[in-house]
Amino acid sequence: MSITIEECAQTVLTTIPSLMQAIRAEMRQGRMASLTVPQFRTLVLAEGAPGPSMSRVAEHVGLTLPSATALVDGLVERGLVVRQPHPSDRRCVQLALTEAGRREVREARQHTLAMLTERLAGLDEAERAGVVRALTVLRLALQTQEAVR
Amino acid sequence: MSITIEECAQTVLTTIPSLMQAIRAEMRQGRMASLTVPQFRTLVLAEGAPGPSMSRVAEHVGLTLPSATALVDGLVERGLVVRQPHPSDRRCVQLALTEAGRREVREARQHTLAMLTERLAGLDEAERAGVVRALTVLRLALQTQEAVR
DNA sequence: TATTGTTATACTCTATAACTATA
DNA sequence: TATAGTTATAGAGTATAACAATA
Numbered sequence: 389m390s391i392t393i394e395e396c397a398q399t400v401l402t403t404i405p406s407l408m409q410a411i412r413a414e415m416r417q418g419r420m421a422s423l424t425v426p427q428f429r430t431l432v433l434a435e436g437a438p439g440p441s442m443s444r445v446a447e448h449v450g451l452t453l454p455s456a457t458a459l460v461d462g463l464v465e466r467g468l469v470v471r472q473p474h475p476s477d478r479r480c481v482q483l484a485l486t487e488a489g490r491r492e493v494r495e496a497r498q499h500t501l502a503m504l505t506e507r508l509a510g511l512d513e514a515e516r517a518g519v520v521r522a523l524t525v526l527r528l529a530l531q532t533q534e535a536v537r
Numbered sequence: 538m539s540i541t542i543e544e545c546a547q548t549v550l551t552t553i554p555s556l557m558q559a560i561r562a563e564m565r566q567g568r569m570a571s572l573t574v575p576q577f578r579t580l581v582l583a584e585g586a587p588g589p590s591m592s593r594v595a596e597h598v599g600l601t602l603p604s605a606t607a608l609v610d611g612l613v614e615r616g617l618v619v620r621q622p623h624p625s626d627r628r629c630v631q632l633a634l635t636e637a638g639r640r641e642v643r644e645a646r647q648h649t650l651a652m653l654t655e656r657l658a659g660l661d662e663a664e665r666a667g668v669v670r671a672l673t674v675l676r677l678a679l680q681t682q683e684a685v686r
Numbered sequence: 687t688a689t690t691g692t693t694a695t696a697c698t699c700t701a702t703a704a705c706t707a708t709a
Numbered sequence: 710t711a712t713a714g715t716t717a718t719a720g721a722g723t724a725t726a727a728c729a730a731t732a
Contacts, residue, residue, distance in 0.1 A: 391665045395669065397650050397654045398650065400657070400668070401560065401649060403672040404556050405575075405578060408557040411553055450562070452725085453690080453692085477689095477731080478732085497550075505542050507679055508545055508546055517540050518670060519545055523556075523671065524552070527552050529657055530559035530560075530656055531555065591715095601701060602713075602714065603714085604700050604701070607699075610715095611698075626709075
């Protein structure tokens with residue numbers, strides 16, 4: 389029973405939004421985790437990379453620059469990040485997590501991962517490997533083109 | 538190289554939002570396809586099931602009832618669906634596609650699938666099968682719980 | 687002149703709380 | 710009293726267009 393590209397595309401189109409819904413619901417449900425998915429992703433970026441620029445944020449989260457500005461504004465207002473001047477290029481901004489931001493992202497991740505882990509507990513070894521492999525394949529296939537755009 | 542549940546959860550948490558972004562971008566890019574993902578999913582539901590209620594829409598798209606109301610309001614304003622009275626239970630609504638709605642959903646799907654198909658063209662048979670299998674596994678794992686909630 | 691970022695503006699998404707109408 | 714749906718209200722996500730500051 390061979391699966392055509394069209395069938396595969398169809399599955400992707402119908403399933404990914406559902407999965408996204410589920411993840412969003414998880415995150416919203418966490419009592420203390422008052423972060424939306426894009427906010428969370430921005431904090432994760434700032435946690436890993438040192439002082440990302442606004443452009444970097446926009447690219448990472450998949451937004452336009454103005455959208456990233458609005459997103460970061462919200463995080464700044466809530467005291468989770470600060471905008472720091474870039475030392476050598478004064479047009480650029482370097483985003484930095486505050487202590488509160490560091491705590492928030494840690495808690496949100498812990499919480500969300502715990503919930504996800506619970507739901508994925510039923511998967512066997514082969515299924516887990518399959519999931520990781522398939523998602524990696526999809527990421528490469530769908531993101532490659534974005535760079536081209 | 539065995540993959541733990543935590544690693545699997547981690548991959549899901551970081552990858553699914555990216556994939557969703559990519560799909561959203563695809564749909565937005567379509568010249569004539571001016572539908573958002575939730576709007577599209579609502580039209581697809583109405584296309585398949587006959588006269589879904591508002592509750593059915595909310596459940597399918599993963600929204601609260603008020604959110605579904607707002608979503609459908611937009612579609613009604615644009616002439617893509619109509620709210621019809623349920624014959625026996627006057628509290629209920631039955632959603633029906635208009636001709637324009639039927640055309641719109643057809644075009645949007647065609648367009649989006651074409652783009653996705655293009656991007657997935659590089660996958661071999663085993664990868665396609667793996668993707669479908671993995672997404673199905675994830676859907677079952679993540680959605681089961683939603684019903685419980 | 688090109689690049690980085692922000693402001694202005696306008697939709698849509700999404701939720702909670704309060705309400706109406708029907709069962 | 711319980712259920713289906715809407716209205717009211719509010720905040721976040723998201724885009725395009727126009728602008729400011731710096732390189």
